[in-house]
Amino acid sequence: MSVITNDERSLLERAAGFDESALSEIYNCHQEALYRYAMRLLGDQQLAEECISETFLRFLKALSRGNVPQENLRAYLFRISHNWITDHYRRNQNRQEQELQENIPAKKSLEEEVETNLQGSKIRDAILSLTPEQQQVILLKYFEGWQNDEIAQFIGKRVGAVKALLHRSLATLKKSIKE
Amino acid sequence: MPKKETDAWIEKYKKELNSFTPRNDQAIRDGRDKFLAQARMIQRSPVTLTPSARRNKWKPFNLLEVKMGTLATILVVTGLIFGGLTGTVAAAQDDLPGQALYQIKLMSESTKLGLTQDPLKRMDLDLQFAMRRLNEIKVLNESGIEAPYASYARFENHLQHAIAQTEVIDPLELPGALLRIREMLRTCLEIVDTTTDEPLQTRLRTMLQDRINWLDGCLENTDCVQNQVHKGWEATPSFGNEKMDREMIREQDRIREQLRDNLTVTPGNGATYQTQKPDQPNDEPGNQNPGAGYQTPGPGYQTPGPGYQNPGPGNATPEPGYQTPGPGYQTPGPGYQTPGPGNTSPEPRSQTPGSGNQTPEPGGGGGNDKKP
Numbered sequence: 001m002s003v004i005t006n007d008e009r010s011l012l013e014r015a016a017g018f019d020e021s022a023l024s025e026i027y028n029c030h031q032e033a034l035y036r037y038a039m040r041l042l043g044d045q046q047l048a049e050e051c052i053s054e055t056f057l058r059f060l061k062a063l064s065r066g067n068v069p070q071e072n073l074r075a076y077l078f079r080i081s082h083n084w085i086t087d088h089y090r091r092n093q094n095r096q097e098q099e100l101q102e103n104i105p106a107k108k109s110l111e112e113e114v115e116t117n118l119q120g121s122k123i124r125d126a127i128l129s130l131t132p133e134q135q136q137v138i139l140l141k142y143f144e145g146w147q148n149d150e151i152a153q154f155i156g157k158r159v160g161a162v163k164a165l166l167h168r169s170l171a172t173l174k175k176s177i178k179e
Numbered sequence: 180m181p182k183k184e185t186d187a188w189i190e191k192y193k194k195e196l197n198s199f200t201p202r203n204d205q206a207i208r209d210g211r212d213k214f215l216a217q218a219r220m221i222q223r224s225p226v227t228l229t230p231s232a233r234r235n236k237w238k239p240f241n242l243l244e245v246k247m248g249t250l251a252t253i254l255v256v257t258g259l260i261f262g263g264l265t266g267t268v269a270a271a272q273d274d275l276p277g278q279a280l281y282q283i284k285l286m287s288e289s290t291k292l293g294l295t296q297d298p299l300k301r302m303d304l305d306l307q308f309a310m311r312r313l314n315e316i317k318v319l320n321e322s323g324i325e326a327p328y329a330s331y332a333r334f335e336n337h338l339q340h341a342i343a344q345t346e347v348i349d350p351l352e353l354p355g356a357l358l359r360i361r362e363m364l365r366t367c368l369e370i371v372d373t374t375t376d377e378p379l380q381t382r383l384r385t386m387l388q389d390r391i392n393w394l395d396g397c398l399e400n401t402d403c404v405q406n407q408v409h410k411g412w413e414a415t416p417s418f419g420n421e422k423m424d425r426e427m428i429r430e431q432d433r434i435r436e437q438l439r440d441n442l443t444v445t446p447g448n449g450a451t452y453q454t455q456k457p458d459q460p461n462d463e464p465g466n467q468n469p470g471a472g473y474q475t476p477g478p479g480y481q482t483p484g485p486g487y488q489n490p491g492p493g494n495a496t497p498e499p500g501y502q503t504p505g506p507g508y509q510t511p512g513p514g515y516q517t518p519g520p521g522n523t524s525p526e527p528r529s530q531t532p533g534s535g536n537q538t539p540e541p542g543g544g545g546g547n548d549k550k551p
Contacts, residue, residue: 018218018219018221018222020215020218020219023214023215023218024211024215027210027211027214027215028207028211031202031207031210031211032201032202035201035202036197039199040196040197040199043199045199045200048202049206049210052210053210053213053214056210056214056217057214057217057351060214060217060218060221061221063221064221064222123192123196124196127196142189142193143193143196143197170189177192
C-alpha cells in the first residue's frame with residue numbers, strides 16, 4: 001500500500017470537512033496500531049495514551065489548516081507518533097542532564113530512572129539505542145509487518161535504501177543486545 | 180544476514196517487546212470521544228486557532244491596546260515618582276475588607292487584570308482573586324465578624340468573569356480551562372462553611388454547586404460552552420465593572436435600610452439582633468453589614484419594582500418549592516426559626532434552578548433547559 005487509495009482519499013476528503021463518521025473511522029482504524037507502536041517504544045501505558053491523543057490532535061490541526069495528507073494516512077499518522085516519541089525522549093534527556101548539572105546526583109539514579117521508564121526491557125533498550133530512522137524501520141518491518149515500499153514512503157527514501165538501512169539496523173541491534 | 184536467520188532472531192525478541200496489556204475498550208472509547216470533541220471545537224473556529232488574533236469586530240479602544248506598552252511605561256515612571264506605591268501595594272495584600280489598605284489591594288488586582296490581555300491568564304487571575312475573596316470571607320466569619328455583601332458579590336463576579344473568558348480562549352485550551360475552574364470551585368465548596376444556614380453562605384453553596392454541575396455537563400459536551408456562557412450570562416451586570424457593581428451594592432443597601440427601618444429589631448429566636456457592629460468592616464462607602472436575614476442580590480439581581488412585597492414577620496418557614504441547595508446543606512429542623520423578621524424565607528436563588536430563579540444560570544436564563 002504505497003500510494004493513497006481511492007477509498008482513503010474519499011475518507012480523507014470527508015475528514016477534511018470534519019465529518020464525524022469519517023473521523024471516527026480513521027480513529028478506529030489506526031488507534032490500535034499506533035498504540036502498539038507507542039507501547040513498544042515507550043513501555044508506559046499512560047505515555048502511550050498521551051502519544052495517541054497528541055497524534056490525532058496534530059492530525060486535526062493539519063486538517064483545519066487545509067493540509068490534508070496526500071500520502072498513505074497510516075504512514076502519516078505513524079510519523080507524527082514517532083516525532084512525538086522522539087521529542088519525548090529528547091525532553092527527558094534534557095531534563096535529566098539539567099538535573100545532573102544542578103544536583104550532581106550519583107550516576108546510578110539516572111540509570112535507575114531510565115530503567116524505570118523503559119521497564120527494564122532489554123530489547124527496548126537496544127532499539128532505543130538506534131537512531132530514530134533505524135528504530136522506525138525495525139519496528140515497522142518486523143513488528144508491524146509493513147512492506148519495504150511502504151516504509152520507503154514513510155521515511156522518504158528508495159526501497160533499496162530501506163533494505164540497506166534494515167540490514168545495518170539489524171546488525172547494530174544485534175550487537176547492542178550482545179553487549 | 181539471511182532472511183530466515185533474521186526472522187528467527189527477531190522472533191525471539193518479539194514476544195518480549197509485545198508483552199504489554201492491549202488497549203482496553205474504555206480507553207478507546209474515551210480517546211475517540213476526546214478526539215471528536217476536539218474536532219468539533221476546531222471546526223467551530225475555522226478561520227484561525229487563535230480567536231484573539233481575529234479582528235471580527237470594531238474595537239473602539241484599539242488605540243489603547245496598541246499603546247499598552249506606553250501605558251505600562253507611564254505606570255512604571257509614576258511608581259518611581261511615588262516611591263512608596265510598591266511598598267503600599269505589598270502591605271495591602273494581607274488587608275481584609277474594612278481595613279485601611281483594602282481598597283489599594285482591590286485596585287492593584289484591577290490593574291493586574293486590566294493589563295492582562297491573554298484570556299487564559301485573565302481567567303487564572305480571576306480564579307486567583309475569587310479564591311482571595313473567599314478566604315477573606317472565611318477569615319472574617321471565623322473571627323466572628325460577618326463578611327460584607329460586597330465580598331460575596333466580588334467573589335461571584337470574579338468567578339463569572341473567569342467562566343466568561345472560556346468563550347474567547349483557544350478552543351484547544353477549553354477542556355483544560357474548564358477542568359481548572361471546576362477544580363477551583365470544588366476547593367471553594369470545601370472552604371465554605373457548611374455549619375451555618377446564614378443566607379449568604381447558603382446562597383454561596385448553592386451557586387457553587389450549580390456552577391460545578393454546569394461545568395460537569397460542559398465537560399461532557401463542550402459544544403454547550405460558548406452558547407451557554409453567552410446566552411446564560413449576557414443579562415448579568417458587566418463583569419468587573421466596578422461602577423455598576425457599586426451601584427448594585429448601594430441599591431441593595433438602600434433596600435436593606437428601608438427594611439430595617441420598617442421592621443422590629445427582635446429576631447425570631449429571641450436573641451438580640453445587632454444590625455452592625457461598630458468595628459465591623461465597612462467595605463464600601465455607605466455599605467453596612469446586611470445582617471443575617473439579608474437577601475443577597477446575585478448578578479442577575481433585579482431591583483424590586485412596584486410589585487415587590489416585603490416578606491412579613493410571619494413568613495418563618497421555607498417555601499414549599501424550596502429544596503436543599505447542596506450536599507453539605509443542613510435542612511432547618513422543625514424548631515428552626517430564621518434570625519431576622521421580615522425576611523425569613525429562603526431567597527429565590529435557593530430554589531431549584533428553573534423555578535423562578537432570577538439569577539441567570541450558566542445554562543441560560545432562569546431555566547436550566549439549556550443544560551446538557
